[in-house]
Amino acid sequence: MGRVKSVKFKLNKFEYVKPFHITNSISYDTENIEVIVELDNGVVGYGEASPSFRVNGEKVQALMALEPIVNEMITGMDVREYRKIFDETDKLKAAPSIKAAVQYAVLDALSEELGIPVYQLLGGAKKELETDYTISIGTLEERVQDAREIVARGHSVIKIKVGENLEEDIEAVIAISEVSKGCKYIVDANTGYTPKQAVKFVTELYKAGVDIAVFEQPVGMFDIEGLKYVRWNSPFPVAADESARTKYDVLRLIKEEAVDYINIKLMKSGISDALAIVELVKSANLRLMIGCMAESSLGVNQSVHFALGTGAFDFYDLDSPLMLKEETFRGKYIVEGTRYKVE
Amino acid sequence: MGRVKSVKFKLNKFEYVKPFHITNSISYDTENIEVIVELDNGVVGYGEASPSFRVNGEKVQALMALEPIVNEMITGMDVREYRKIFDETDKLKAAPSIKAAVQYAVLDALSEELGIPVYQLLGGAKKELETDYTISIGTLEERVQDAREIVARGHSVIKIKVGENLEEDIEAVIAISEVSKGCKYIVDANTGYTPKQAVKFVTELYKAGVDIAVFEQPVGMFDIEGLKYVRWNSPFPVAADESARTKYDVLRLIKEEAVDYINIKLMKSGISDALAIVELVKSANLRLMIGCMAESSLGVNQSVHFALGTGAFDFYDLDSPLMLKEETFRGKYIVEGTRYKVE
Known part of the structure; x- marks a missing residue:
């Protein structure tokens, strides 16, 4: 069993191959947040948040500032008790992309620990x-x-x-x-x-x-x-x-x-x-x-x-x-x- | 990974310590069906159906006759693909207690295979x-x-x-x-x-x-x-x-x-x-x-x-x-x- 030792946020920027134009919005690039969940047994799980201001009201600067909050929320929790982690991170109502990335990184770590892919x-x-x-x-x-x-x-x-x-x-x-x-x-x-x-x-x-x-x-x-x-x-x-x-x-x-x-x-x-x-x-x-x-x-x-x-x-x-x-x-x-x- | 090799039904009878009386029904005993799912790697999962005629319209004799049907449904399927087995056994509309026991036995086998309890x-x-x-x-x-x-x-x-x-x-x-x-x-x-x-x-x-x-x-x-x-x-x-x-x-x-x-x-x-x-x-x-x-x-x-x-x-x-x-x-x-x- 593995407990969450730390959660790290890392900002990654990607350019579009060509501008992406939808109703009232043209994107040239995106800033995504890589979420790295490390367990006390050395297992690491990865997730990625791709924030949307238009849909979710999310701004990447504000999300980055949540790193210590998320650590406080789930450090010490066992990934085999992932519903508890889901319930805790459900509170991130104004940061659903971070919630997604953290929850997935937890599943990814559990998957690595058990030797079974997440889709299984x-x-x-x-x-x-x-x-x-x-x-x-x-x-x-x-x-x-x-x-x-x-x-x-x-x-x-x-x-x-x-x-x-x-x-x-x-x-x-x-x-x-x-x-x-x-x-x-x-x-x-x-x-x-x-x-x-x-x-x-x-x-x-x-x-x-x-x-x-x-x-x-x-x-x-x-x-x-x-x-x-x-x-x-x-x-x-x-x-x-x-x-x-x-x-x-x-x-x-x-x-x-x-x-x-x-x-x-x-x-x-x-x-x-x-x-x-x-x-x-x-x-x-x-x-x-x-x-x-x-x-x-x-x-x-x-x-x-x-x-x-x-x-x-x-x-x-x-x-x-x-x-x-x-x-x-x-x-x-x-x-x-x-x-x-x-x- | 383990595939279903066989599904066996076994009738077990239990007496109540004292008669159980609810609206329009007094029970003195129950006949339950133990469901044993064996995988090709030797792992075994267990479930139990406790049929109800009053609630589900189920009769134990009719359910016992479904053993070959269930074998035909899920033999050869991988327990790591349990949603496929769930979808297949969802067809057992008139035998929900058997559906429950088979689906649980599959999770139990997966649990034994992965070394993680079902509740986790x-x-x-x-x-x-x-x-x-x-x-x-x-x-x-x-x-x-x-x-x-x-x-x-x-x-x-x-x-x-x-x-x-x-x-x-x-x-x-x-x-x-x-x-x-x-x-x-x-x-x-x-x-x-x-x-x-x-x-x-x-x-x-x-x-x-x-x-x-x-x-x-x-x-x-x-x-x-x-x-x-x-x-x-x-x-x-x-x-x-x-x-x-x-x-x-x-x-x-x-x-x-x-x-x-x-x-x-x-x-x-x-x-x-x-x-x-x-x-x-x-x-x-x-x-x-x-x-x-x-x-x-x-x-x-x-x-x-x-x-x-x-x-x-x-x-x-x-x-x-x-x-x-x-x-x-x-x-x-x-x-x-x-x-x-x-x-």
């Missing part, structure tokens, strides 16, 4: 997944060109960012679909539309013969009634992302019958709430996808093991490490083209 | 619990005498069976409370009252100054509206037991705002649904207790590890092995008076 600790449901790849907002030509390259690299699921200009978006999705026959589309408005715009968007695409696998977060984060309006007026499944951070958010969405899909991101929920959301969504007969913020391979590793262990997801939007410049690959998974595998 | 695999939240002890339906004198003996043995939580005669029940609970000052009471009507009777029952006890910690299953199994009526008119928390078998039942109870507590029994839900119910109930800010059918120490072992691993329960109604004549204690826990402990 979580149930070992699957051994591989295919990630989608995302087309940023851009000119029609840029978007179509991106689509051609994504198809050429073998992806069969394409994520399309929309939400800044309804007419351009409709035109772009139709144009993209024409150069990517056979692909599935996750269209993500990142809160950019009004409910009526969102319904017009899906109605026009439906009329044009474009099939959308998941229509993500069409309306504002706190507009649950708007989400419900879109869901009940859309021929395509509607997902909550920004609106679904905690298990409490998700139970409310279920009660309100507001969505067909939940997009789980560990950075919003941590491991503890993500496990709860999996059970909530399955009990409600709804569907799940898993997404990411700007995690490197170290951070997406967490979502790969979570997704494969629980086996609960239809779609995997885990392309961030493919979009970042990274010197050393740090995942405990293997990348084969568009697929991530574990052994 | 599930999170290691707690190390000990206190079980309540149950007073059957009987004459006023018998009930009061039972209460004296239970208090003398050191129990601080007493479960009181009611539901056959409203006036006698009220009188009995008041009389019991007078000889067991300081104890907490779980009162269980096992579906015996109408909604109006149930409200009269709690109102009269409240007027008499008796405090009830949990009022279990006052009304019929399928009377969700009745449960809700009692909950909203009771000064004491109301629990669903017979009404809450699957995760789907529990989500409906949450949506309908019908109860304050859920009584999880592995024999109703298996491990898979019980894990989901823990997350559902915590997400809904409701409370949990854990109960049993007529499990021996082998079967209650499952609930002890589940309860301590998840750490989610306020009350433990795990007294069945204390009520059965058993030649050999088979639990992987230690009994110290009213407490069950793990190391």
